Amino acid sequence: MTFSTSPDTTPLTACDPGKNLSEACADVEAKISRTDSKASLLIAFDGAVLAGLAGLADKDLPLTAQVAGGAAVLALAAAAVLLLLVVRPDLGGRRRTVQEGFPLWARLTDEALLAAMSEDTRLTRVRTLSTLALTKYKCLARAVDIILAALALLLAAAVLAVAG
Structure with missing residues (x-):
């Protein structure tokens, strides 16, 4: 049995746009679901860290440690937001009209609903969901960066607390 490492350059002969649109819709929906799951886990982590820090609020710490800790709390609050x-569900508010779904x-x-059900809206759906997924991923990435900071x-x- 031999394996080739060179890419397959044969042209695609049977391209089904309908199938591709259906797969794209499913793919983007799955990515949105993954993003929501990741965000939920990070919200729990963020909350646990904030709860742990609340337990340290009555401790007598050096001012430099308090300042650094306060900055961390603000950063964690920003990440939580x-x-x-x-x-947060996006139902088309904020002066944006949802064109499908x-x-x-x-x-x-x-x-009008019956007429809408007779139309193929997968193209609009892929575009709308892709925009939504991209926005979610950008917020998630920023939140992770802030949590790391x-x-x-x-x-x-x-x-600073140990060094006194």
């Missing part, structure tokens, strides 16, 4: 925005269907008359600040605060 970003993570909550990731899991259940937020649109809820506004339609019976006749907060952890660095907490490490600095711990070193």
